[in-house]
Amino acid sequence: MKFYTVILFFFVVSFSHAQFYSLSQLEASFLKENYLLLAAKFEVSKAEAEVVQEKVWENPSLAVSEVNLWANAGSETLSPLFGRYGKTQQVSVELEQLIETAGKRKKRVAIKRLEHRLAVYDFEELVRELKKELRQHFHHLASLKYSQTQLIGIVKLFAQLEKQYQRQTQQENVSKADYNRIHNELLRIQKDLAELAADVESSLSTLRVITGINDLEIEKLLVEESFVSRTLLVPKDMTSLIVNQNIGMKKQSTAIEMAKQQLELEKAQTTPDVTLQLGYDRGGNIMQDFIGLGIQMDLPVFNRNKGNIQKAKQQIDQEQLTYTALQWELEQTVLRYKNQLLKYENVLNQWSSEMEGEQDTMVESYRQHLENRRVTLLEFIDYVQSHREARQSFLELWQNYNNTFEELQYLIGKDF
DSSP: OHHHHHHHHHHHHHHHTOOOBOHHHHHHHHHHHOHHHHHHHHHHHHHHHHHHHHHSOOOOEEEEEOOOSSOOTTOOOOOOSBTTBTTTOOEEEEEEEEEOOTTHHHHHHHHHHHHHHHHHHHHHHHHHHHHHHHHHHHHHHHHHHHHHHHHHHHHHHHHHHHHHHHHHHHTTSSOHHHHHHHHHHHHHHHHHHHHHHHHHHHHHHHHHHHHOOTTOOGGGBOOOSSOOOOGGGSOSOHHHHHHHHOHHHHHHHHHHHHHHHHHHHHHHTTSOOEEEEEEEEESSSSSSEEEEEEEEEOOOSSOOOHHHHHHHHHHHHHHHHHHHHHHHHHHHHHHHHHHHHHHHHHHHTTOOHHHHHHHHHHHHHHHHHHHTTSSOHHHHHHHHHHHHHHHHHHHHHHHHHHHHHHHHHHHHTSOO
16 A cells, blocks of 8 residues: 555656646747757847948058169168168058048948848847747647547547447347447547647657757647637737838838948949058168158049949839838738638637537437447447547637737737
8 A cells, every 4th residue: 555655646746846838938948949049149140240340441551662682783872771781772661541432431331230130130030930830839739639639539439349349249249340340440540640649749849949848748738728819919000010010021121221321332432432652762762761642542534333323223112112012912911811810710709618518428428329229330430520520620720710810920020
């Protein structure tokens, strides 16, 4: 007796310490443990580094030339550089610094800042995509969990019937054909259960990768017990939310800003840059030690950058048209999902947990009627199949409802 008490104690303790996961807990783990997110953060940091790099000036250049290694017969004698060295030494040193005009550097920095903003949006988009995938797999597993529970119960039911009919067949109380029907139906349901288990493992594998939880099992998922309406959570001003919240719209708006900044940069390219020069020459001219200033710049005679300016203008027009097309497409898609959500809910509201309980009771009642020969075996199998198909239809509709809601949240760019 003590042995069984100890076993029961350890079972209760281990069960009480078992970790169960709600959807919010899975999302919290996803934000901390997902490797794709951790890697994507480096893209944002790299974009920040590019902004810092673009702010710096070009380095000055130093050139040392006209250094003679020996003196010829016609060389002049100069004053030594130090000590006795350098009486015939010639050298030329030139220092140059590029000065960009028309604010080119600031305009490039502005473009890099916009690229950094795009990197942030890409990261946010990845977060929302993975979060949507996590939620949809969670809803799929919730549906599979209920289907699995139902199938396991039906398998047990038909396994009991198979044993009974096998015994009755041996006693020649029922026909061999009836036993074969029970046996074949059991095999078919077991096949469906095996396929469902494979589907469960596939979705669990995806969730383990997304959340970083290696020991995640379907039994540890805390799922909703019944249908919960979500249409009241859907905002009415979806059109304005799409413009302000949708990541795709934000990225396209940034693309328009980048095109405008590129146009400003191309216009600035028509103003030539200036190179300041400072030179020192020893023994190369009429002055022994000559220090001179210089300036260098391109003359915009042939190339006025007209082609690139025209290209930048066309890029702005293209990005604006893309923005309009994307907005129209998103508005229509969101409207379609909203209408579909309402249609799903209208059907789901016709189902109730009481109806499901009544149908489970009817299955047990039909089994008793079968034993009492008040219904035929074919009628019993047909009713169990119809009950199972009805339950499966409800679960598929419930999953589609939840997935449609997640698609709406993803497209609008905001959790309701």
